[in-house]
Amino acid sequence: MDQIKAIRGFVRAVELGSLSAVAREQHTTQPTVSKMIAALEKELGVRLLERSTTSLTLTDQGKRFYERSKRVLEEFSEAVSDARGLTEKPAxxxxxxxxxxxxxxxxxxxxxxxxxxxxxxxxxxxxxxxxxxxxxxxxxxxxxxxxxxxxxxxARKIAASQRYLVAAPAYLERYPEIRSPADLASHRYIGFARPANGEVTELSGPGGTLEIVTRSRYQVNSSLAIRESFLMGAGLGICPSWLVHDLVASGQLRRVLPEWSAAGQEASLLYPxxxxxxxxxxxxxxxxxxxxxxxxxxxxxxxxx
Incomplete structure (x- = not known):
């Protein structure tokens, strides 16, 4: 069995909605297409399509196989073009x-x-x-x-973002002044839910590197919610510059202990x-x-x- 041809027939059957439509497109007969897909199912040992007189329905295995098959066909076509030295069009x-x-x-x-x-x-x-x-x-x-x-x-590292302490002016006016990292322990801290290092924060600055233990009454697994919480004056916290750069520049947030910062956050591109x-x-x-x-x-x- 020509597997590429069979996979292409299966994908087109899903996209066109019927075996007869595939047959017309490929200039063959509906029974031929049906036998080809049945042979593919037999070789895989799974049912890909549920057939009726009026429609085709993907099984759960068929749905997964369809998504992966589309990519196989695309990569095969691109590989053929590359091998033949054809100019490939990004599409x-x-x-x-x-x-x-x-x-x-x-x-x-x-x-x-x-x-x-x-x-x-x-x-x-x-x-x-x-x-x-x-x-x-x-x-x-x-x-x-x-x-x-x-x-x-x-993984390919492409960028980095500095991480530092921020808070809203309204928050800083309500609570005791922060003169050193040791003062942070008595403040309301907002952090990301389930942080990798618990609630131990490392800060680097004029005095070297210090470990600060913070206690968050509020943790949330959304950087946007953390950003909003800072704006509302709910607390202070460490966050990457990309998240609050505009708010610091406009004065809506202020850097706390600007000489101190945490380890930067790296941005990476991942692909299979x-x-x-x-x-x-x-x-x-x-x-x-x-x-x-x-x-x-x-x-x-x-x-x-």
């Missing part, structure tokens, strides 16, 4: 994952700029603050901030550990690697400076 869908806060505040505008440059590329941007399985979820490129990275991906990358994914990663270090609150990683 097709790109599935991108990124943190919610960074996506809404910064990345959304960059994606729209990228789409304007490449009108034949489509982007599905999925924003959440959890590590996704790039292969299982069909993600072409992920942008992640700090944290440990999964072992089955390739496979040898072949589509042109659209390569172009998108190149675009972000150039643009993100230029965003307010970001710099190029240290090894590029």
């Amino acid at each position: 097709g869908q790109l599935r991108v994952n990124a943190p919610l806060g960074l996506g809404q505040l910064r990345l959304n505008a960059l994606v729209l700029e990228f789409l304007a440059l490449y009108p034949d590329i489509e982007v599905e941007l999925i924003l959440n603050d959890r590590f996704v399985d790039l292969v299982e979820d069909g993600v072409d490129v992920a942008l992640r901030l700090a944290g440990s990275l999964p072992p089955n991906v390739i 550990s496979r040898r072949y990358q589509s042109l659209r994914a390569t172009l998108f990663m190149q675009f972000l690697a150039e643009k993100i270090p230029q965003l307010p609150g970001f710099t190029a990683p240290s090894f590029l400076r």
Whole structure:
């Protein structure tokens, strides 16, 4: 059995909605297409499609196989073009994952700029603050901030963001003045839920590096909620510059102990550990690697400076 041909027939059956439509497109007969897909199911040992006289319905296994099969066909076509030395045109869908806060505040505008440059590329941007399985979820490129990275991906560091203490002027006026890191223990601290190091914070400054134990009455797993909480005067905390750079510049937030800062936050591009990358994914990663270090609150990683 020609597996590529069978997979292509299966994908087109899903997209066109009937086996007879595939038969017409491929200039063959409906029974031929049906036998080809049945042979594919037999070889895989799973049922991909539930057939009726009027419709086709994907099984759960069929849904997963369909998503992966589309990418196999795209990569096969691109590999053939590359081997033949043909000029490849950037086109097709790109599935991108990124943190919610960074996506809404910064990345959304960059994606729209990228789409304007490449009108034949489509982007599905999925924003959440959890590590996704790039292969299982069909993600072409992920942008992640700090944290440990999964072992089955390739990571490319593209930018860094300084992390420092901030609070609203209204908060600072209500509570005792902060003259040294030791004063932080008696203040209302807002932090990210389930921080990697508990509530022990390392700050570096004129006195070297100190460990500060903080106690958060409020923790939240959203950088946007933390940003809003600072603005409301609910407390102080450490956050990356990209999240609050505009608020500090406008005076809505102030830096606390400006001589002190925490370890910076690194931004990395992740992609599945496979040898072949589509042109659209390569172009998108190149675009972000150039643009993100230029965003307010970001710099190029240290090894590029």
